[in-house]
Amino acid sequence: HKATVPPVPPVPVPPAAAPPTSTAAPPSLERSSSLGAADREGAPQVASERSGEQEAARSPAWSAAEELKGRGNGKYEAKDYAAALQYYQRALGALGAHPLCEAATGGGRDLVAPAATAAGAAAVRSRASSYHANCAAALTQLGRLSEALRECDAALRLDAALPKSLLRAAHVFMSLGEYVRARELYERASRAGATADGANGLRMCGEAEQEMGRVGSELAALRRAGAQCKSRQAFRDLSSRLEASCLRCAHNEALKALRAELLAAGGDFGEARSICLAAIGKPDASGPSHGALWSYTLGRVLYDAGDLVGAEERLSEAMARPGTPAAAKQLLRLAQRLEVERQAGNAAFKRGEWAAAAAGYTRGLQLDPNNGRFNALLYCNRAAANARRDSLLEQALSDCNMAIVLDTTYAKAYLRRAELRLRVGKRQLALDDFGLARRHDPRGTVGAEAAKRSAEVRAAAAGSSHSHGYSGGSRSQHGGFAGGAGRPGHGGYGYAGSRAPPPVEKERERCHYEVLEMKPGASAAELKRAYRKLALQHHPDKNNGSDTERAAAQKRFVEVQRSYDVLSDASARARYDAERLRRGRRPGGFGGGFGGGFAAEEELFAGFYSRRYR
Secondary structure: OOOOOOOOOOOOOOOOOOOOOOOOOOOOOOHHHOOOOOOOOOOOOHHHHHHHHHHOOOOOOHHHHHHHHHHHHHHHOOOHHHHHHHHHHHHHHHHOOOOHHHOOOOOOOOOOOOHHHHHHHHHHHHHHHHHHHHHHHHHOOOOOHHHHHHHHHHHHHHHOHHHHHHHHHHHHHHHHHHHHHHHHHHHHHHHOOOHHHHHHHHHHHHHHHHHHHHHHHHHHHHHHHHHHHOOOHHHHHHHHHHHHHHHOOOOOOHHHHHHHHHHHHHOOOOHHHHHHHHHHOOOOOOOOOOOHHHHHHHHHHHHHHOOOEEEEEEHHHHOOOOOOOOOOHHHHHHHHHHHHOOOOOOOOOOHOOOOHHHHHHHHHHHHOOOOOHHHHHHHHHHHHHOHHHHHHHHHHHHHHHHHHHOOOOHHHHHHHHHHHHOOOOOOHHHHHHHHHHHOOOOHHHHHHHHHHHHHHHHHHHHHHOOOOOOOOEEEEEOOOEEEOOOOOOOOOOOOOOOOOOOOOOOOOOOOOOHOOOOOOOOHHHHHHHHHHHHHHOOHHHHHHOOOHHHHHHHHHHHHHHHHHHHHOOOHHHHHHHHHHHHHHOOOOOOOOOOOOOOOOHHHHHHHHHHHOOO
């Protein structure tokens, strides 16, 4: 979107933090009253400056330069910016022939110059600064912002207090989305005499920074939602706003970086990464903070994708560049700590230390509640560790459910939950999960494993005379069903083939609709929303109270999970509703629970297991 030019020297202003990102549109050169004409002059000149200008104007070079500048202004007003740029450049060349030009630029002639000559040289220097600022205005309109920054730099080197040059540089930084640097230059322009234009620029900076804060809050909320954020209206609204802003402000790097972050939050990691790499690879880094901004953004994308090692590398690059975003340091530390805890959990899992592995994953879950996708991975890993202990099967199932709540496309979590459901006698629900794993990873290893296990379970059910559970199936070389010992991220779903699954546990007596706080006529989508809300609310990891409070949350979470297992399966729900009618509890409310002798739901489960799986 910009012409290829050499790297841009920074405008000589004190270093500042990286600009905050925003969806606010930067001003075009027509939006500020300072930009009605390319040669708008700054503060009123004092008498000594007027005398210096009068001295400088005696040279024909001055008149020639002013004539060329006037023609350039005419082309600028006609929006012929390329022709205007040529005239401004020719004006600079004509002024270079001025006899005072060498003294003005410090060439060494007349080191002890008379006061009149010094004033004339200052006038030449100020006029040259103005011509460079005009070039910057034309280049900005042509979209060549890297060159515009260099012209601003040249203008400020010649006259650091010329309001027009300060305003030009500030406008360029606004166009790039570097609002902190723009604010600094607008403040300098105000002090130099451009009070109204400086105040207008400061107002635009404030609006842009406020919008940045709002977008940052929206992004954080979407990240907390994990993979399901893409289906939310808030995601679609923010995406539309950013796309429209990027079209209006084609050179705003901050907006493009925000769009890459939003794509990553929605799971489009490939596209987000491509945007970042394309920006980093451009030879015309458009601003002093360009490299730091895009290294940070790529680190953020990799972090959201779960590539902590890659994120650490890119964030370290950002920290070594000028203009590093303030969030880079905190995110780098977070990535390092998460990787330490994940590796600790994986190492303990490989050693067969299941409690230590689960503890490592739990510590990781406590570090960043906003990273829904990575937390889904940690929940799934902790489920693998807890599944190795029969006393924690319910906790393992809870962890799989939480992983799926955070990432509904996580094939490995479905596969792991399917194996756990087999172990507690829920064969049809397990087959459903195998199908979901295949759907979300149709050509990958997880999908292939799910297809294989589904076929084994169906074959075992067809050849078995038992009404539920199974004792057959193919053995893997590890002594269990296919999946073997595995690792947290690569299997470990099976259980010893020589041991039959435990009988179906006694279910709770409360009405499943009551548990989910829904009426019996609720749709599948409504039940799913209610389940997700309650699962997030009552998950033990989300409750940091006393041991008693955490135990109560665990109990409630398991109850929610069991109810949803029944009501999310269409045929199981139909049988359940029929049983309620048979027992004299017709649908019509969700209070009060069951009674009338309906005290053991294992009868109900055994009923539809025996009829379905025979």
